[in-house]
Every structure is written in C-alpha cells, then in structure tokens.
Amino acid sequence: MSWRVASLIEEGLANLRANAFRSLLLLGICAAGFGGLAFLELRQGMDLTDFARDFREGGAYVAIATVPGGGLSGPRCESLNGQPGVVAAGAWRGTGQSTFPTAPGVLFQAAEVTLGILRVWDTRQALGTGPGLVIGPAMATELGLRPGLIAAFADAEPVRVSGVGDFAQRNPQAARWALSPVAPAETFDECWVEFEPGAYEAGRDSLAAHFAEGSADPAVRPYRRSDEFTRDPAAEWEARPQRRGWVAVSAVAFGFALVAAWFRRSEAGLYLSMGTRRSQMAIMGAAEGWPLVAAGWSLGFSYAIAAQAVWGSEPTREVALHAAATSGSAALLLLAVFPWASAAVARGSIATLLKDR
Amino acid sequence: MPLTLHRVSHRYGAAMPWVVRGVDLEVGDGESVALMGPSGSGKTTLLSILGLLTHPTEGEVLLDGEAVSKSRTASELRTTQFSWVFQTANALLRRTALDNASLQLLARGALPEAARRTAIMELDRVGVGHLASRPARLLSGGELQRVCIARALAAAPRWILADEPTGQLDRATTIEVGKALIEQRPIGTAVIIATHDPEVASRCSRIIRLIDSAIVIENSP
Ligand SMILES: Nc1ncnc2c1ncn2[C@@H]1O[C@H](COP(=O)(O)OP(=O)(O)O)[C@@H](O)[C@H]1O
Ligand SMILES: [Mg+2]
Numbered sequence: 355m356s357w358r359v360a361s362l363i364e365e366g367l368a369n370l371r372a373n374a375f376r377s378l379l380l381l382g383i384c385a386a387g388f389g390g391l392a393f394l395e396l397r398q399g400m401d402l403t404d405f406a407r408d409f410r411e412g413g414a415y416v417a418i419a420t421v422p423g424g425g426l427s428g429p430r431c432e433s434l435n436g437q438p439g440v441v442a443a444g445a446w447r448g449t450g451q452s453t454f455p456t457a458p459g460v461l462f463q464a465a466e467v468t469l470g471i472l473r474v475w476d477t478r479q480a481l482g483t484g485p486g487l488v489i490g491p492a493m494a495t496e497l498g499l500r501p502g503l504i505a506a507f508a509d510a511e512p513v514r515v516s517g518v519g520d521f522a523q524r525n526p527q528a529a530r531w532a533l534s535p536v537a538p539a540e541t542f543d544e545c546w547v548e549f550e551p552g553a554y555e556a557g558r559d560s561l562a563a564h565f566a567e568g569s570a571d572p573a574v575r576p577y578r579r580s581d582e583f584t585r586d587p588a589a590e591w592e593a594r595p596q597r598r599g600w601v602a603v604s605a606v607a608f609g610f611a612l613v614a615a616w617f618r619r620s621e622a623g624l625y626l627s628m629g630t631r632r633s634q635m636a637i638m639g640a641a642e643g644w645p646l647v648a649a650g651w652s653l654g655f656s657y658a659i660a661a662q663a664v665w666g667s668e669p670t671r672e673v674a675l676h677a678a679a680t681s682g683s684a685a686l687l688l689l690a691v692f693p694w695a696s697a698a699v700a701r702g703s704i705a706t707l708l709k710d711r
Numbered sequence: 712m713p714l715t716l717h718r719v720s721h722r723y724g725a726a727m728p729w730v731v732r733g734v735d736l737e738v739g740d741g742e743s744v745a746l747m748g749p750s751g752s753g754k755t756t757l758l759s760i761l762g763l764l765t766h767p768t769e770g771e772v773l774l775d776g777e778a779v780s781k782s783r784t785a786s787e788l789r790t791t792q793f794s795w796v797f798q799t800a801n802a803l804l805r806r807t808a809l810d811n812a813s814l815q816l817l818a819r820g821a822l823p824e825a826a827r828r829t830a831i832m833e834l835d836r837v838g839v840g841h842l843a844s845r846p847a848r849l850l851s852g853g854e855l856q857r858v859c860i861a862r863a864l865a866a867a868p869r870w871i872l873a874d875e876p877t878g879q880l881d882r883a884t885t886i887e888v889g890k891a892l893i894e895q896r897p898i899g900t901a902v903i904i905a906t907h908d909p910e911v912a913s914r915c916s917r918i919i920r921l922i923d924s925a926i927v928i929e930n931s932p
Contacts, residue, residue: 355791355819355820356790356818356819356820357817357818357820358817358820358822360823361817361823364823365817368806368810369803369805369806372803372805372806372846373805620801621803623801624801624802624803624814625814625818627795627801628790628814628815628818629786629789629790629791629818629819630818704759704762704764704795705759705764705765707795707797707801708755708758708759708764708797708874
C-alpha cells in the first residue's frame, strides 16, 4: 500500500497554501514571464498590423500599366476586377484642361475614368459608383463644391458633383482633377491595379503579358518603388525574436521553481524517506505547481492585453490569438516540467538522512 | 527470532576498514534495544543494516527466518515494516504538527480521515496532543522530535529505528522524548535506539555495547 492519488493532490495543495510567500513569488514570476512575452507579441503584432495597414494604404501593392503614346485597352484593364488576388483595377485618360467661370485663370485637369480606379485612388472606398463628376479635394475647396451641387465648366454642359475624392495617399496630383466616370470602352492612358499583399509580386509581373494582347509594348511600374530599406511586415513578423521566446521564458521560470524546490529539498527528502516514489512526488508537484502556472498565465495575459490597450492600439483578435498561443506554449511547457522540480533536487533517502550530519 | 543478524560484517569498500565485524544479533517483536558505543563504533551502520537500507558485505539479515536479499521486496518491507526517527527532527516546518504526524500513514495508503484520527491519538500519547494545530516551525526541539516520533508510531510499524534521537536535546527534553519513544510505544512495536545517553538506554530492556565495530557486552539493566 502506498499513497492514494487523492491524498497526494491534497498534500500538494496543502503545501501550496502553507508556503504562501513562496507560492505568491512563483505566481508573480509566472505572471511576469508569461505576461511579458504576451505583451511583446501584442506590441509587435499591433505595430506590424498598423504598419501593414499604412503600407497598404500608401499604395505598396499598386502597379501601373501604360502604353507609350496611350492606347491601353480599357476592357482588358476592367477585366482584371474580380480576378483572384486583385482588389480593384481601373483606367484613366486625360481629356485636357478646363477653367471655371467662377475661377477665371485657374486650370483644372479633366479626365475620364473607369469606376474601378476610384477604388484604387481613394482608400476609403466610399465614392459613389453612379454617374456624375468626382473631383479632387483641392478643387472642391477652391471652388466651394461638394457632392450634390452642379458644376459648370467653361464650355461644357453643367454636371452634378457625385463625390469628392481623397487621393492624398494614392494619387496626390489628382487633388485638382475633375473625373468623369465612363464605360471602359476604347483605350486609356494608364491602368492602375491594386493587388492583395500576397498576390502583388506575381500580379505585377504578369501585368505586361496581360496587356500585350491588343496593346503595343505595355510597360508596368510599381506605384511605390521598393529598395532594401523597404520594410516587409510579413517577413518581420516571421522573424520576430520572441517567437521562440516561450522556451526561454519557461526555462527561466523552471529555474526559479528549481531554486524554490532546492530550499525545500529536505522536505522532499522526507517524503522520499517515507517510501514516496518520484512519480508520486511529481503528482504532488503538479497539484502544487499547476494552479500557480495557470493563474500566472491568466494574470499575465490579462495584464498584457490591458497594457497594450492602454499604451498602444487595442489588439485585434488575430494578434491576441498569436500572443495567447506563444505565451500559452510557455505555460504548457512549464506545466509539463514543473512537477519534477522537487523530485529533481530531492536528496535524502533515509541513508543520506543518516549520513547527513 | 523475527529480526536476526547472522555473522554480519560490513565495510564501505574493498580497501576500507571493517566498520562492523562478525555481529550476531536477534531482536524480537515488541522489544526495546539500546545500541551504545563511542562515536565511529558503527552504530549508524548497524542500524541501517537492521533497517534493510544497507546490505552487509558479509553475513545475512533474516526477517522471520528468511534471508533478505537486495531485492525489491527489501524496499517494500522497508517502507511497510520500518519507521525511522533521526537525530535532527525532520519535518514539514510550515505544516501543522497534525499534518506531520499523519504523513507516514498517508504514505502507506491510509484514508485521510483515518490517518488524522490515529495521528491525534499518537500525538496525545507522546504528550503533544494540545499542539496538534500548531505549525511545526513554532515548536521547540523536544516538541518537534515528539511529533516525529508520533509520525513514526502512527503507522504502527513493526520496527522503529532511532539514530541518536535525543542527540540535540537538553536533559529535561531528553527524558520526555525517551519516554515517548520507549515507554509509550504501542505494544508489539520493537524499538532499536542508537544512543550515547545512559538515561535513555536504561529505559530499554536490552543494552548492546559496541566497541571497535563488534558487540562486546550485551546486558539487561
Ligand atoms: N558511507 C560511508 N563511507 C565510508 N565510511 C563510512 C560511511 N559511513 C560511515 N563510515 C565510517 O564507518 C565508521 C562507523 O560509522 P557509523 O556507523 O556512522 O558510526 P557511529 O554511528 O557509531 O558514529 C566510521 O569510521 C565512519 O567514518
Ligand atoms: Mg551515528
């Protein structure tokens, strides 16, 4: 007859309560370790998420196809919409310059566009898709125009303003442009295509071939040129150092558990001298250690989420899950090794207790 | 006789001197035996041979007439039939006296309730029942040693082996601990005590004197 499992668990819990100071210390170490790791993940995850959004809005995944002298096929450009990896595609052609009777001497660029390009140029994706004039923001303030008003160019039919674009990020020159949506028939000057981040490079590289049919010598250029200093959020996330940090965090926490166990090695020896087996010591150790590890993780993770929300941006669900997975791996590893701490340092079978003085 | 040493000799390595030489000894159930002798005379070694912890270099240990080998059965016998009391009281200092006294029973698979009931009786028997709920670290040396004795007695072992249990205690406490261990032990439990203290030895029914690793005198007081 040897220990009942229930007695071992009770014994472990009793030791947990009896050594309140030591328990709180280990709880604090777990909370700090897991919480710190989770916070690193949250902070870097959110930094990269924010950066990736700015990067995308800045036109990092936009490519522009042109044909020297104009003559790019409008239908071929428009047909890119709805293809896998394409966010939006649209074309424009300049139709000369105009003046307004109310602002003599000020020149505005007039252009005809397909609807898709409004979605490439304006990241809010909020422009109407109906007929009517879309004007740039500088033009709108200079002429006092806003959606719903009628604009009358010097020598053309008056036309209703359907929207004011926000082109600052994707095409700042268009601030003083007046855009008339037209059908994608015939030819245009340029075709702008925005890709999904993962589809950008392949999409850009195949763009020339897409236009080769029906257009002579198409050229493709990225909206933003990249160089070796260009950050790549996806690669940065993959290479983050704390990714493997969970092993280190649980190793350090286990180190503290070992030190704590070492101070109590004579107690471990006492259990051994009563015929307690090491596997039974581990059950006792689990009853004593698991509540600390679990509570430490919950506490640390909650603090990390709160700290990121207060000092950074509110974590997204995806980033929070990453942080939970990384810090949770550390906690799971510690759960696995913690029970063996006291058995590992125990010295003091009866023989050593007899020799020990 | 239940526990018998037959021509037992021991040394801690081939090139080492003999620390126990040609000892024949028999201990019956319920006996009380004192092992006396100067420091280094082999008391601890002899105790650990009697407690099946050390397998003698030569000779045999017989339990109920059967030779005990180095096997697994020896380790099982060791945990079920023997309890130990050490010179330095060895306890869980942050747990109560009662928790400490229950330990050996729990380690032998007793139900918690039964273990506590027996442990309280044993604490009473050795005179520290009123301290049951006190943390062990707040007990005096003699009180704590009596808790350790209660822990050993509670499991109702067949043999209690005590290695200088009063070695670190003052006179008055030595008398209390000696009483608890020898006179107040349950009927049927044999106690074998290595001690320097003639007062403790005089409470035993037999005294065995070791000099130069061998038994020189065996007498009843
Ligand atoms: N593990 C050991 N290894 C080597 N020598 C030992 C060991 N244990 C005890 N001895 C030696 O054996 C002799 C008897 O020791 P011990 O049995 O502890 O005597 P006592 O308990 O009477 O003081 C001593 O000379 C001691 O140094
Ligand atoms: Mg000794």
